[in-house]
Amino acid sequence: MTTLQPVRGTHxxxxxxxxxxxxxxxxxxxxxxxxxxxxxxxxxxxFKEVFKRTLGDVSDIVTKEMYEIVKRGDEEIVLRPEGTxxxxxxxxxxxxxxxxxxxxxxxxxxxxxxRPQKGRLRQLHQIGAELFGVSDSMxxxxxxxxxxDILKVLGLSQHVTLEINTLGDDESRKLYRDHLVAYLKDHHxxxxxxxxQRLDRNPLRILDTKDEGDKKILNGAPLxxxxxxxxxxxxxxKIQEGLNALKIPFQLNPHLVRGLDYYxxxxxxxxxxxxxxxxxxxxxxxxxxxxxxxxGPSIPGVGWAGGIDRLxxxxxxxxxxxxxxxxxxxxxxxxxxxxxxxxxxxxxxQGHVVEMTYGGNLGKRLKKANKMNAHYAFILGEAExxxxxxxxxxxxxxxxxxxxxxxxxxxxxxxxxx
RNA sequence: GCGGGUGUAGCUCAAUUGGUUAGAGCGCCAGUUUGUGGUACUGGAGGUCGUGGGUUCGAUUCCCAUCACUCGCCCCA
Numbered sequence: 228m229t230t231l232q233p234v235r236g237t238h239x240x241x242x243x244x245x246x247x248x249x250x251x252x253x254x255x256x257x258x259x260x261x262x263x264x265x266x267x268x269x270x271x272x273x274f275k276e277v278f279k280r281t282l283g284d285v286s287d288i289v290t291k292e293m294y295e296i297v298k299r300g301d302e303e304i305v306l307r308p309e310g311t312x313x314x315x316x317x318x319x320x321x322x323x324x325x326x327x328x329x330x331x332x333x334x335x336x337x338x339x340x341x342r343p344q345k346g347r348l349r350q351l352h353q354i355g356a357e358l359f360g361v362s363d364s365m366x367x368x369x370x371x372x373x374x375x376d377i378l379k380v381l382g383l384s385q386h387v388t389l390e391i392n393t394l395g396d397d398e399s400r401k402l403y404r405d406h407l408v409a410y411l412k413d414h415h416x417x418x419x420x421x422x423x424q425r426l427d428r429n430p431l432r433i434l435d436t437k438d439e440g441d442k443k444i445l446n447g448a449p450l451x452x453x454x455x456x457x458x459x460x461x462x463x464x465k466i467q468e469g470l471n472a473l474k475i476p477f478q479l480n481p482h483l484v485r486g487l488d489y490y491x492x493x494x495x496x497x498x499x500x501x502x503x504x505x506x507x508x509x510x511x512x513x514x515x516x517x518x519x520x521x522x523g524p525s526i527p528g529v530g531w532a533g534g535i536d537r538l539x540x541x542x543x544x545x546x547x548x549x550x551x552x553x554x555x556x557x558x559x560x561x562x563x564x565x566x567x568x569x570x571x572x573x574x575x576x577q578g579h580v581v582e583m584t585y586g587g588n589l590g591k592r593l594k595k596a597n598k599m600n601a602h603y604a605f606i607l608g609e610a611e612x613x614x615x616x617x618x619x620x621x622x623x624x625x626x627x628x629x630x631x632x633x634x635x636x637x638x639x640x641x642x643x644x645x
Numbered sequence: 646g647c648g649g650g651u652g653u654a655g656c657u658c659a660a661u662u663g664g665u666u667a668g669a670g671c672g673c674c675a676g677u678u679u680g681u682g683g684u685a686c687u688g689g690a691g692g693u694c695g696u697g698g699g700u701u702c703g704a705u706u707c708c709c710a711u712c713a714c715u716c717g718c719c720c721c722a
Contacts, residue, residue, distance in 0.1 A: 232713070287720050291646075309722085337722085342646075345715070346722085353722060421719065437718075485721095496722095507722055534722030559680065593682035608680060622682070 236341070236349025238536075247539040248352065250547050252334045255354045255377045255533070259332035262373045264356055266332045269313040272296070275303035281312040281489050281520050292339040306338035310355045310532055311489075311514065312521075318359060319523045327360025327526065334535075346505035346537045355511075357530035359518075364462050367493050367513060368469030370529050374509050375475050378497060381538065382546050387497040387508055389476065391466070392483035394431070394491050395451065395459035397516070403454035404430060414444045434482040450481060462492055489514040493529070502540055509533035553582040555596030555622075559589055559608030566607050570617065570632075574605075577636065579644070597622060603642070605635075 233239060240248060256266060275295065282289050294306040307313050310333055323329060334354045343349060356373055358366050371389070378384045394400050408430050415423060419438040426433065434445065455463070470477055477495075485494045494512040502508070511531025518526040554574060558567035571581045582599050584592040589606070596604045606618040611629065619638055620627035630638055 235713075292720080339721075341720070343714080344717090347720090351722065355722095432720090504717065505722080510722065532722055537722060557681095589680050590678065590682070595682085597682045604682080606680080610680085618680090620681080625682085627681085 234349070236343035238348060238350070243544075244539065246547060247542050248535055251381060251535050251538050251542070252354060254380045255334070256332060258377045258380055259356055259373060262330070262369065262376075264330040264332040264358075264373070266334075267314070267317070268333060268335060269307070269310070269317050271307055271336065271338075272304050273307050273313055273316065275305045277312050277316050277521070278305065278308060280522075281315070281517055282309070288339060292341055294338045294340055308339045309337055310335070310353055311357060311517070311528075311530055314355075314357050315359075315517050315521060315523075315528070318526075319518070319521065324518075324524050324526060328366070329357075329359040331357045331359075333357075344503075344505060346502045346534070346540055348536055352535035353532045354535055355530060355532040357528060359528045360526050361529070362515065362527040364465040365469060367466045367529050368473065370511070370531065371466075371470065371493075371495055372473050372475060374497065374511070374531050374533065375473075377533070378509065381542065383499075383508075383538065383541055386501060386541060387499050388478060389495060389497050390478050390480040390483050391470075391493060391495045392480050393451070393455065393459060393463040394485070394494055394512070395455045396491055399451075399455045399459045400431075400491065403449070403451045406449040406454060407431070407433075410448050411444070417444060431484045435484050445482070452481065459492065466493055485510070485512050489517040489520060491515050495531070497533075499541060502537055505537060507534075508537045508541070550600065551580045552600055552602035553580040555592075555599060555601035555604045556581060556583050557589065557592045557596060557604050557606045558584075559606065561586075563607045563609075563612060566612055570605060570607065574635075579639070593622075602644075 238244075259266070275293065278293065279289050288308045293308055296304060296306055298304070314331055314333060318324060318329060332355070334352075336350050336352050338350055340349060341347060354377075356370060358370050371391075375384065375389065378387060395403065408426065411418065411422075411426055411430065411433065415426065417440060418426070418433075419436065419441050422433045422436055422438065422441050433441065434448075436442065436445070452460075467477070480496075483494055483496060490512040492513040492515070494510075496510040497508050498506040499508055500506060509531055510533075511529070513527070513529040515525075515527040517528055518524060556567045556571045556574075558564045567583060571583050574581045582596075582601060584595050586592075587595070589608075593604060601622055604620040604622055606620060606627075608618070611617055614629075614631075616629050616631050617635060618627055618629045619635070621642075628638075
């Protein structure tokens with residue numbers, strides 16, 4: 228019985244759902260191309276090391292959420308939990324580090340062993356964009372603008388809020404980290420158990436807490452902006468300037484922190500209130516240290532990933548392009564099936580969407596044509612075949628005419644489909 | 646991984662203090678209609694009441710376990 232269920236946290240994408248996914252991917256792909264981002268794909272399988280080194284040894288993704296699928300000797304192979312590290316690995320593997328900048332768009336499934344919830348799956352689907360080799364803040368602006376444009380095209384920009392923050396460069400972040408830890412240690416006893424743990428592992432994450440008691444303590448905490456050096460400050464301001472110039476609305480959220488180790492400077496999240504606690508729909512930041520962490524040259528980078536599954540939850544059915552209603556081919560009975568097939572092929576060759584009806588008498592086949600939401604039924608019976616004509620029926624109005632085969636194209640053109 | 650809720654037909658939901666043959670709407674199939682669909686009417690199929698165990702003369706109903714979904718936490722897209 229259980230073998231008939233999908234694996235926990237995985238999901239069949241039935242046509243209706245799949246349509247949303249491909250709509251999102253197509254839209255994103257198109258917008259990304261207009262920014263000069265080239266699509267690429269990396270394997271679903273990577274060596275564990277790729278993520279262990281980059282995401283940070285203590286991040287949840289590495290410590291408990293990775294699917295390890297094969298072990299051969301010392302090889303530890305995992306299903307990729309996210310996209311950026313794999314793309315960065317590919318840049319190095321393929322010796323692409325010589326010519327910068329590089330702009331990549333990608334799409335595909337990621338795997339994380341988490342407790343499933345609405346909008347949180349073990350096989351999740353992401354779109355993503357990465358820009359390598361640009362340390363200028365204009366790169367950050369463009370990358371965010373790309374994300375915003377995609378959300379706009381999807382009709383979701385009104386339903387999300389862009390929040391940004393800066394983590395500063397290494398120097399600033401380390402300084403702040405010390406200040407914060409010093410402050411929080413004084414309040415250690417009153418912190419929530421979760422935050423007490425985070426104090427050792429990832430203290431910046433405490434800023435993001437949902438615990439009310441923690442929030443009160445944080446009100447008196449030192450601010451990251453106070454620890455920013457001049458360079459980091461200027462970088463952040465320039466990005467805001469750029470966003471303003473492009474009329475991309477945003478909110479400053481000094482408590483916004485990214486979970487993965489490789490982030491620095493800008494951190495941004497597009498969030499929605501429509502999906503419960505899984506509110507983050509697209510998020511990213513700058514990761515200047517990523518390449519060196521992987522043992523490569525020092526190449527800056529900035530990028531984001533968006534959750535297709537979450538975006539799909541926000542898309543309403545009627546936001547999608549309408550289905551093309553098919554033409555149904557109706558041979559009156561089996562004797563004319565072959566004639567029907569030939570007609571269907573000819574029409575498909577001209578670019579029409581054509582469905583064959585199988586079996587049954589005229590009434591039954593019309594019923595099926597109706598069920599498949601066909602706009603027109605092309606009927607072929609004894610009389611039609613003998614006179615080399617087809618009976619063309621409009622299933623919405625019920626009108627029908629019998630025309631010579633050669634005039635079908637004309638007739639379809641009159642109906643506005645060609 | 647932690648805490649709460651839910652699980653009856655393909656879908657949305659009923660089923661009285663535990664009681665014999667588990668119902669409805671929608672959908673599906675067929676007929677009324679052998680060269681005309683949609684509407685209408687008539688009929689039909691479809692359930693091991695998530696799964697396993699326990700209590701009981703008897704369990705969809707009570708108890709335990711388990712699985713899945715779901716809400717919140719953790720984490721993240």
